[in-house]
Amino acid sequence: MAVNFTVFEDFAVVKGVRIGVAQSAVRYKDRDDMVVFELAEGTEVAGVFTTNAFCAAPVHICRRNLEKASPRYLLINTGNANAGTGPKGFKNAELSCAMLAKATGVTAEQVLPFSTGVIGEPLNMEAFERGIPAALDNLSESNWARAGRGIMTTDTLPKGYSKQVEIDGKTVTITGLSKGAGMIMPNMATMLGFIATDASIPASVMQGWARKLADKSFNRITIDGDTSTNDSCVLMATGQSGVTITDGTSEAAIIFAALEEVFQVLAQAIVRDGEGATKFVTIDVESAASQKEALDVGYTVAHSPLVKTALYASDANWGRILAAVGRSGVQNFDLDKVQIYLDDVQIVEDGGRCDSYTEEKGAAVLAQSEFTIRIQLGRGDINERLWTCDLSHDYVSINADYRS
Amino acid sequence: MAVNFTVFEDFAVVKGVRIGVAQSAVRYKDRDDMVVFELAEGTEVAGVFTTNAFCAAPVHICRRNLEKASPRYLLINTGNANAGTGPKGFKNAELSCAMLAKATGVTAEQVLPFSTGVIGEPLNMEAFERGIPAALDNLSESNWARAGRGIMTTDTLPKGYSKQVEIDGKTVTITGLSKGAGMIMPNMATMLGFIATDASIPASVMQGWARKLADKSFNRITIDGDTSTNDSCVLMATGQSGVTITDGTSEAAIIFAALEEVFQVLAQAIVRDGEGATKFVTIDVESAASQKEALDVGYTVAHSPLVKTALYASDANWGRILAAVGRSGVQNFDLDKVQIYLDDVQIVEDGGRCDSYTEEKGAAVLAQSEFTIRIQLGRGDINERLWTCDLSHDYVSINADYRS
Missing domain, CATH: 3.60.70.12 (L-amino peptidase D-ALA esterase/amidase)
Structure with missing residues (x-):
C-alpha cells in the first residue's frame, strides 16, 4: 500500500x-x-x-x-x-x-x-x-x-x-x-x-x-x-x-x-507509508507574507478531509482546495492574487477557475501516485513546502479497527 | 444512515x-x-x-x-x-x-x-x-x-x-x-x-x-x-x-x-445527517479560562480523524482524546487538572487514566448512538458545547465518489 x-x-x-x-x-x-x-x-x-x-x-x-x-x-x-x-x-x-x-x-x-x-x-x-x-x-x-x-x-x-x-x-x-x-x-x-x-x-x-x-x-x-x-x-x-x-x-x-x-x-x-495512503502529495505555498500564513494555508489544505478524499478519488476538485485556502485564517486576503496549480496545470487563476483548465488536465495529474499542489498567495516572498497523503477507506479501517 | x-x-x-x-x-x-x-x-x-x-x-x-x-x-x-x-x-x-x-x-x-x-x-x-x-x-x-x-x-x-x-x-x-x-x-x-x-x-x-x-x-x-x-x-x-x-x-x-x-x-x-455519520456526539468543554481555548479544545477533539475513527469503531480510546486535548494549543496547560468523561464514565482523572475506568465501561457508552464527551480543563469558569459525528467508511465513499 x-x-x-x-x-x-x-x-x-x-x-x-x-x-x-x-x-x-x-x-x-x-x-x-x-x-x-x-x-x-x-x-x-x-x-x-x-x-x-x-x-x-x-x-x-x-x-x-x-x-x-x-x-x-x-x-x-x-x-x-x-x-x-x-x-x-x-x-x-x-x-x-x-x-x-x-x-x-x-x-x-x-x-x-x-x-x-x-x-x-x-x-x-x-x-x-x-x-x-x-x-x-x-x-x-x-x-x-x-x-x-x-x-x-x-x-x-x-x-x-x-x-x-x-x-x-x-x-x-x-x-x-x-x-x-x-x-x-x-x-x-x-x-x-x-x-x-x-x-x-x-x-x-x-x-x-x-x-x-x-x-x-x-x-x-x-x-x-x-x-x-x-x-x-x-x-x-x-x-x-x-x-x-x-x-x-x-x-x-x-x-x-x-x-x-x-x-x-x-x-x-x-x-x-502513511496509514491507508495511496497518493504522495507535495504542497508548495508560495509568495506568502509570513511563514505562519504559509504554513496555515499549507496545513489547512493538507488536513482538509474533503481535499484528502478528493485526492484519493483522483478528483481534481479545485473548489475544495480553494475553499480550504479561504478558511485558513489569512487576514486581509486578496483573492484576486491567488493562483493554484496541480503540477504544471493551473486550476485557479486570479482567485477563480482558470480559463484554460479542463477536468481532463486535472485528472491526468491526479492519476499519478505523486504530484504537487502549488498555491501562490501573491502577498510576499515566503515559501514553504510540506508533504501529505490522501484519506482512503484503508485509513478508516486501520484506525477504526486498530485495537481489536 | x-x-x-x-x-x-x-x-x-x-x-x-x-x-x-x-x-x-x-x-x-x-x-x-x-x-x-x-x-x-x-x-x-x-x-x-x-x-x-x-x-x-x-x-x-x-x-x-x-x-x-x-x-x-x-x-x-x-x-x-x-x-x-x-x-x-x-x-x-x-x-x-x-x-x-x-x-x-x-x-x-x-x-x-x-x-x-x-x-x-x-x-x-x-x-x-x-x-x-x-x-x-x-x-x-x-x-x-x-x-x-x-x-x-x-x-x-x-x-x-x-x-x-x-x-x-x-x-x-x-x-x-x-x-x-x-x-x-x-x-x-x-x-x-x-x-x-x-x-x-x-x-x-x-x-x-x-x-x-x-x-x-x-x-x-x-x-x-x-x-x-x-x-x-x-x-x-x-x-x-x-x-x-x-x-x-x-x-x-x-x-x-x-x-x-x-x-x-x-x-x-x-x-x-452528517456524511456517513453513525454516531451523534456532544462535546462539552468545561472550566476553560476563555471561550477561545474552550472552542480550541472542543474543535481539536471534534476534528481529530483519530478520535472520529475511534468513535466510529465504538472504541473508547481515551488516549486519542487526551492527545487531541494536548495539542489544542492551550498555553501553560496544567495536565494534572484535566478530567475527561464519556457520559458519566470518567476516563481521565487528573491528567492520567482514571483508576476506576475499564474498557468495558467505556465501550458501553460508545455502543450508544448518542453520547457526550465531557472535558474539564480546571482553568476557569467558561463552558462551551458543540456537536459532531464520527468518521466512517461512508464519509470517504461519499466524498471520494461524489462527482462521479
Missing part, C-alpha cells in the same frame, strides 16, 4: 555508533521491539520533540537529560508509549535508563529513553530486564537494518537511509532511521527519527541544525493532523570520521545539505 | 411568510430546486454568514443588501453554489435578484440570494427565468415541508422544525429549515438555515440575537472541520402575531429560548 516506497538496504556504517536489538516482549512476542544505540564518547546529541502538552514521560526525560549530560546511549522500545501514565510512567522511564546505565557503567542521565506504542498502559519493566542485556549482547555497527524493523509499530515497512559525502578526501557518513505511519497514533504512538553522522559538529551548532533540519522534514509532514505525545527526532554527531565542521564554511553547507537529504527521505518515508 | 433522525412533518405556519417552490433545473431535472420566501412588509431580517475568505457571490450580495434595504424576498437555488465564479458570478447573482424584484415590484436590494451546490460553474440563468415565475405561482404559507426538500443537496433527509409559545394569550410561532450534510461540500456546498417567527423583534435586537443564536447552534456543529464558502443563516421576524418583544423582559427570554431550541434542532439535524 505504501506509495513509491523502496525499502533501503544499503546502510553505511557510522563510526562511533553501535546498535543492539532484542526481543523483549514489551507487548508483542517474537519480534524485535527494543533497540539500544551506543554512542562513542564525545558524541554531540541534539533533539527536537513533540509540542503536545501531554508529552510522554520519556520525552520529558530526554529533554531533561540532554540538558544535564552528554548522552552515551539511546534506549528505544516499541509496543508501549509510556504516555498518559502519570508519575509511575515517569519512574518507569527513569528506571529503564538506570538499568541500562548500570549495565554499561554510565550515569542514568547519559541515557535517552524513547517509547512508542499503546498509550496509558504501565510499562512492562520485566521486558527491560530481558531486553537491555540481550540488546547489549549484540551491539554492532551493522545493525541499522534490523534496528529499523525493531522500532516499527503500525509501519508496514522499515524506514532508513544513508548518504556519504567527501570532505578533504575523507568520507563523512550520515545514516538514519525513522518510524511512524500516522502523524500520531495514540495507541501505537509516535514519529521517531534517529540520524547519526560521523562528522564532528560543534555543540554550539547542533541544536540549531537539528531544529532547522526538523523544520525542513519531520515538521513538514502530516498524515492526519494529529501531533503525537511522543514525537522525537535526534541528531547525533560522533566526530569519528576525522572531519570537523566549522559553521559558515562551504564544508558545513555540504554536510548540512546531505543531512537535509537524509532527514527528508526519512520524513517522506513516513508519509509514503 | 442518519443518527436518530425523525423527519419533522408538523410545520406550523408563520404569519407573514409565504413560500414558493419550483423545479427550475439549475442542475438536476425533475426535482424541486428553487425556493422563494416572501416576507410581509415590515419584517425584520438578520443574517450570519460564512467566515471563509472565498465566500460566494450570493453571500457578498446578501451582506450588502441587508445593509441597504429591508428584505422582502429570499431566493434560494440548489445545484450550483455560484462560488469561485468571479465577477460573472456576482453579476449573475445580482441578475437573479433583479429578475425576482421585477416580477414582484420590489427593488433588487430587497431580495437576498442564496446558492448551494457545485462550485466554480456559471449559474444557469435560464433556470431562474423558469423557476422564479413558477415559484411565485405557488406562494403559500403551507409550503415549509416542500421547501425543506427543495433546498437539499447531499442531505439524505429534509430538516425542519416548529415551536410555538404563548405570550399574553397570543401564540408566537417559530418555524425553520436547514440543509447541509457536511460542514462544507465545495461541490455541493453549504450549510443554510432559514428561521422565521411571527413575533415582532426590534431591529436593534435582531442582529445580536441572530449572532447569539448561531453561536449556540450552527456555529457549534462540525462534521469535517471545513467551513463552506456559502454558509448562511437568516432570522426573520414578521411581527404578524401581534406579540412585540422588548429586550430584557421575561417575554423576550421565552421567545429567545424557543428560538434557541429551533436553531439547535436544525443545527443538530445537520450533524445527525
Whole structure:
C-alpha cells in the first residue's frame, strides 16, 4: 500500500555508533521491539520533540537529560508509549535508563529513553530486564537494518537511509532511521527519527541544525493532523570520521545539505507509508507574507478531509482546495492574487477557475501516485513546502479497527 | 444512515411568510430546486454568514443588501453554489435578484440570494427565468415541508422544525429549515438555515440575537472541520402575531429560548445527517479560562480523524482524546487538572487514566448512538458545547465518489 516506497538496504556504517536489538516482549512476542544505540564518547546529541502538552514521560526525560549530560546511549522500545501514565510512567522511564546505565557503567542521565506504542498502559519493566542485556549482547555497527524493523509499530515497512559525502578526501557518513505511519497514533504512538553522522559538529551548532533540519522534514509532514505525545527526532554527531565542521564554511553547507537529504527521505518515508495512503502529495505555498500564513494555508489544505478524499478519488476538485485556502485564517486576503496549480496545470487563476483548465488536465495529474499542489498567495516572498497523503477507506479501517 | 433522525412533518405556519417552490433545473431535472420566501412588509431580517475568505457571490450580495434595504424576498437555488465564479458570478447573482424584484415590484436590494451546490460553474440563468415565475405561482404559507426538500443537496433527509409559545394569550410561532450534510461540500456546498417567527423583534435586537443564536447552534456543529464558502443563516421576524418583544423582559427570554431550541434542532439535524455519520456526539468543554481555548479544545477533539475513527469503531480510546486535548494549543496547560468523561464514565482523572475506568465501561457508552464527551480543563469558569459525528467508511465513499 505504501506509495513509491523502496525499502533501503544499503546502510553505511557510522563510526562511533553501535546498535543492539532484542526481543523483549514489551507487548508483542517474537519480534524485535527494543533497540539500544551506543554512542562513542564525545558524541554531540541534539533533539527536537513533540509540542503536545501531554508529552510522554520519556520525552520529558530526554529533554531533561540532554540538558544535564552528554548522552552515551539511546534506549528505544516499541509496543508501549509510556504516555498518559502519570508519575509511575515517569519512574518507569527513569528506571529503564538506570538499568541500562548500570549495565554499561554510565550515569542514568547519559541515557535517552524513547517509547512508542499503546498509550496509558504501565510499562512492562520485566521486558527491560530481558531486553537491555540481550540488546547489549549484540551491539554492532551493522545493525541499522534490523534496528529499523525493531522500532516499527503500525509501519508496514522499515524506514532508513544513508548518504556519504567527501570532505578533504575523507568520507563523512550520515545514516538514519525513522518510524511512524500516522502523524500520531495514540495507541501505537509516535514519529521517531534517529540520524547519526560521523562528522564532528560543534555543540554550539547542533541544536540549531537539528531544529532547522526538523523544520525542513519531520515538521513538514502530516498524515492526519494529529501531533503525537511522543514525537522525537535526534541528531547525533560522533566526530569519528576525522572531519570537523566549522559553521559558515562551504564544508558545513555540504554536510548540512546531505543531512537535509537524509532527514527528508526519512520524513517522506513516513508519509509514503502513511496509514491507508495511496497518493504522495507535495504542497508548495508560495509568495506568502509570513511563514505562519504559509504554513496555515499549507496545513489547512493538507488536513482538509474533503481535499484528502478528493485526492484519493483522483478528483481534481479545485473548489475544495480553494475553499480550504479561504478558511485558513489569512487576514486581509486578496483573492484576486491567488493562483493554484496541480503540477504544471493551473486550476485557479486570479482567485477563480482558470480559463484554460479542463477536468481532463486535472485528472491526468491526479492519476499519478505523486504530484504537487502549488498555491501562490501573491502577498510576499515566503515559501514553504510540506508533504501529505490522501484519506482512503484503508485509513478508516486501520484506525477504526486498530485495537481489536 | 442518519443518527436518530425523525423527519419533522408538523410545520406550523408563520404569519407573514409565504413560500414558493419550483423545479427550475439549475442542475438536476425533475426535482424541486428553487425556493422563494416572501416576507410581509415590515419584517425584520438578520443574517450570519460564512467566515471563509472565498465566500460566494450570493453571500457578498446578501451582506450588502441587508445593509441597504429591508428584505422582502429570499431566493434560494440548489445545484450550483455560484462560488469561485468571479465577477460573472456576482453579476449573475445580482441578475437573479433583479429578475425576482421585477416580477414582484420590489427593488433588487430587497431580495437576498442564496446558492448551494457545485462550485466554480456559471449559474444557469435560464433556470431562474423558469423557476422564479413558477415559484411565485405557488406562494403559500403551507409550503415549509416542500421547501425543506427543495433546498437539499447531499442531505439524505429534509430538516425542519416548529415551536410555538404563548405570550399574553397570543401564540408566537417559530418555524425553520436547514440543509447541509457536511460542514462544507465545495461541490455541493453549504450549510443554510432559514428561521422565521411571527413575533415582532426590534431591529436593534435582531442582529445580536441572530449572532447569539448561531453561536449556540450552527456555529457549534462540525462534521469535517471545513467551513463552506456559502454558509448562511437568516432570522426573520414578521411581527404578524401581534406579540412585540422588548429586550430584557421575561417575554423576550421565552421567545429567545424557543428560538434557541429551533436553531439547535436544525443545527443538530445537520450533524445527525452528517456524511456517513453513525454516531451523534456532544462535546462539552468545561472550566476553560476563555471561550477561545474552550472552542480550541472542543474543535481539536471534534476534528481529530483519530478520535472520529475511534468513535466510529465504538472504541473508547481515551488516549486519542487526551492527545487531541494536548495539542489544542492551550498555553501553560496544567495536565494534572484535566478530567475527561464519556457520559458519566470518567476516563481521565487528573491528567492520567482514571483508576476506576475499564474498557468495558467505556465501550458501553460508545455502543450508544448518542453520547457526550465531557472535558474539564480546571482553568476557569467558561463552558462551551458543540456537536459532531464520527468518521466512517461512508464519509470517504461519499466524498471520494461524489462527482462521479
